[in-house]
Amino acid sequence: MKFLICANYLPHVLNFRGKLLQDIAALGYEIHVVAPDLKTYATDYNTLSELGYSLHEVPMQRTGTNPIADMKMIMAMYSLLHEIQPDFMLSYTIKPVIYGTLAAWLAKVPNRFVLISGLGYTFQQVEETSKRTVFQKLVHGMYQQALKKSSKVFFQNTDDRDLFKSLKLLSSKTPSVVVNGSGVDVTDFDVLPFPRDTTGSIKPSFLLIARLLKDKGILEYVRAAKRIKAEYPNAEFHLVGWIDENPAAISQTQLDDWIKDGDINYWGKLDDVRPAIQECSVYVLPSYREGTSRSVLEAMSMGRAIITTDAPGCRDTVISGENGYLVPVKAVDELVDAMKQFIDNPSLYERLGQASRSIALEKYDVKKVNAHMISEMGLMSLSNKL
Known part of the structure; x- marks a missing residue:
């Protein structure tokens, strides 16, 4: 057949x-x-x-x-x-x-x-x-x-x-x-060590993987990055993706400006996202709506806490306070506050990350x-x- x-x-x-x-x-x-x-x-x-x-x-x-x-x-x-x-x-x-x-x-x-x-x-x-x-x-x-x-x-x-x-x-x-x-194939996305600074502490390192569309929350992510870095200069913000043929796509000029200003570390489009996930301590997806994001599931499988929106296809992946935080769509203030939760309470990286891995194994294998x-x-x- x-x-x-x-x-x-x-x-x-x-x-x-x-x-x-x-x-x-x-x-x-x-x-x-x-x-x-x-x-x-x-x-x-x-x-x-x-x-x-x-x-x-x-x-x-x-x-x-x-x-x-x-x-x-x-x-x-x-x-x-x-x-x-x-x-x-x-x-x-x-x-x-x-x-x-x-x-x-x-x-x-x-x-x-x-x-x-x-x-x-x-x-x-x-x-x-x-x-x-x-x-x-x-x-x-x-x-x-x-x-x-x-x-x-x-x-x-x-x-x-x-x-x-x-x-x-x-x-x-x-x-x-x-x-x-x-x-997500949980056998392909193992839990890997968190990135650490010279003192051995887990870095405040955030990552977004997505097509570079406005409705993926790209603009909110970069705005939050600017504000966090002004207060915590050592914080890192990584971005993986590409400019798609879509009416909601950002411009190449916007992307170039973000890179030039040092707001983000841009990885481009990756066939294998695991090295980028390993370099983050929290995965962020401020999307306006999803089916269910594969990149979120991959980050969860690798033991990373999640910050995403209380929106269809996003809210299903996070139990707020257990494996990450939910924020309203387009809400930069709340996104910044969620990021600060991790920076001010470093123990959350591992505790919430472990919960993400457990949810991935139970629900998203x-x-x-x-x-x-x-x-x-x-x-x-x-x-x-x-």
Whole structure:
């Protein structure tokens, strides 16, 4: 039997869904991967191919709305799915979810699953204002039609599911389930020693890993860094990420100014974030909204306390005062206060970090998350069917 995954960015297939595909392949399923621009990511392409997966390219623009280009994508997806005839299909991110699911329905793929891993700019401020732009209404209408054609919808937090229901994007007739993010391989992210200064004390060292988008809380993080460093000059603020093609992206000039002013230590984009996490004593994500952040789970697995926002997809990872602190969205004052808690009480680094590791093991172990999804999709060992 054949299992197909459809994504808008090939490197994320390996990084975020690689363990899931390995577990499904271990059950005996033939794995197919559909994504755009395969030749651009030769390393990922070769790695997935060496695992025995079949890769297929479709034309897809990750951002923007071009009706002609999007129609070409649906037609290409339909033709490809009709040729492959997968038994199960999982789509995630906006265009694969909408256009991939509709194409799968037209191609009569029997089991069509959707993963809502984050909402992005098409849902910005909808909850706060209860108003939607014409563009948002258009996109949400397309979500509604696609989800009607899905067999089951996976969400990574209850807030996203509740929002989809309140906006009537998710029909009561379509089954849905909440899973604990994408999970983290706790065996790959071991607890490592904290960075220490010349006296042997743990450094006040903070880290944010994210695409450099305003809605990731980048601006709030840098503002907090300026204020903390004015009072505690030895405090360090690390930033890992890259400027994405997204309307909410910061400018290169902004980033250059922060680096020049010494506000942050910029690492760029990393294929392996573990060295950066090891150099921090607290992980910070002041995001406005998430599905469930993989970088937070990785930092938790490595025994780091977390400061994040009391926002959907963020609040689920922190028990305030136990493994970190929750602060309001866009609240720089509260973010600064949370950072000072650690600087003024250094014993919190290890105590709250240990609690993070325990939560990661109990709740976010990728094997547990994958087993949950595999069960909900009705996949089983093909050897048992023989």
